[in-house]
Amino acid sequence: MNDWALITGASSGIGRELAGCFAADRFHLVLVARNEKKLEDLAEELHLKHGIMTKVLVRNLAIAGTPQDIFDSVRDLPVSILVNNAAFGVYGPFSESDLATQAAVMRVNMTALVELTHLFLQPMLSRHRGRILNVASVAAFQPGPTMNIYYASKAFVHSFSYALAMELEGTGVTVTALCPSTTRTDFFSRAKMKIPQNWFAMDARAVAEAGHRGLMRGKRVVIPGLLNRILAALARRGPVSVAAGAVRKIHAQ
Numbered sequence: 296m297n298d299w300a301l302i303t304g305a306s307s308g309i310g311r312e313l314a315g316c317f318a319a320d321r322f323h324l325v326l327v328a329r330n331e332k333k334l335e336d337l338a339e340e341l342h343l344k345h346g347i348m349t350k351v352l353v354r355n356l357a358i359a360g361t362p363q364d365i366f367d368s369v370r371d372l373p374v375s376i377l378v379n380n381a382a383f384g385v386y387g388p389f390s391e392s393d394l395a396t397q398a399a400v401m402r403v404n405m406t407a408l409v410e411l412t413h414l415f416l417q418p419m420l421s422r423h424r425g426r427i428l429n430v431a432s433v434a435a436f437q438p439g440p441t442m443n444i445y446y447a448s449k450a451f452v453h454s455f456s457y458a459l460a461m462e463l464e465g466t467g468v469t470v471t472a473l474c475p476s477t478t479r480t481d482f483f484s485r486a487k488m489k490i491p492q493n494w495f496a497m498d499a500r501a502v503a504e505a506g507h508r509g510l511m512r513g514k515r516v517v518i519p520g521l522l523n524r525i526l527a528a529l530a531r532r533g534p535v536s537v538a539a540g541a542v543r544k545i546h547a548q
C-alpha cells in the first residue's frame with residue numbers, strides 16, 4: 296500500500312494510539328506535534344514493528360500559517376487519511392484565565408483543524424477518495440463551566456464535522472467526529488486539573504480503536520463506550536442547565 300495517514304497530536308495519548316492503529320493497517324505515517332523526541336521514538340517503533348515509512352513534522356499548531364506549512368511539507372505524498380487530533384484545554388474561571396492561552400486553544404482546536412481540513416480535502420476530492428477524522432469530545436454536547444472555551448471548541452468541531460460529512464456525501468470523502476468521554480491521557484495534567492474520578496474512564500487505546508473502526512466504516516459520529524453514548528444522548532435531550540450543572544459539579548471535585 297502507498298497510502299499515507301497524517302495525524303496531529305501524535306506524540307501522546309489518543310493520537311499516539313491512533314498512529315498505532317493506522318500503522319497496523321500498513322498506512323505510512325506523517326506524525327505531527329511539538330515534542331520531537333516522542334515523535335521520533337514513535338516513528339522508529341512503528342517502522343520496526345510494521346515496516347511502514349514515517350515522516351516527523353515538529354510543528355506548533357498555535358502558530359498562524361502552520362497548517363499551510365504542513366500541507367506544503369507533504370505535498371508529494373498521497374495523504375488519504377487526515378486525523379485532526381491535537382487539542383488542549385485550560386481549566387479555571389474564564390475571567391482569571393490568560394487570554395493569550397485561550398486564543399491558542401481556539402487556534403489549535405478550531406482554526407488549525409479547519410485549515411488542515413480545507414487544504415487536504417482538495418487532493419482527496421480530486422482522487423475521489425479520502426477519510427478525515429476530527430477528534431471532538433462528549434464536551435461538544437453541553438456547555439462546560441470552568442472550561443468554557445474548550446467545551447465550545449469541541450461543539451464547533453462536532454458541528455463543523457457533521458455538516459461537512461453531509462456536504463461531501465457521494466464524493467468518496469468521508470468525515471468522522473470522534474467524541475470520547477474521560478480518557479486516561481496527559482490531557483488533564485496539561486489543563487492543570489485533576490482527572491475526573493469517573494470509574495468509566497477509558498484507555499486511550501480503546502478510544503483510538505473505536506475511532507479508527509468508525510472512520511474506516513464512514514460513520515459520521517463515534518462515541519466510544521456504551522455508557523458514554525447513553526450519557527451523551529441524555530445530555531442532548533435533557534435541559535441544558537442540568538447537563539451544564541453536572542459538568543460544573545464534576546469539575547469542582
Ligand SMILES: NC(=O)c1ccc[n+]([C@@H]2O[C@H](COP(=O)([O-])OP(=O)(O)OC[C@H]3O[C@@H](n4cnc5c(N)ncnc54)[C@H](OP(=O)(O)O)[C@@H]3O)[C@@H](O)[C@H]2O)c1
Pocket residue numbers: 303304305306307308309310327328329330331354355356357380381382383403430431432433474475476477478479480481482483485499
Ligand atoms: N483525554 C480525554 O479525556 C479526552 C476526552 C475527550 C476528547 N479528548 C480529545 O482527544 C484529543 C487528544 O487528547 P489526549 O487526551 O490524547 O491528550 P494529550 O495526551 O495531552 O495529547 C494532546 C496532543 O496534542 C498535541 N498538541 C497540543 N498542543 C499542540 C500544539 N500547539 N501544536 C501541535 N500539537 C499540539 C500534543 O503534542 P505536543 O505537546 O508534543 O505538541 C499531544 O500529542 C484532543 O482533541 C482532546 O480534546 C480527550
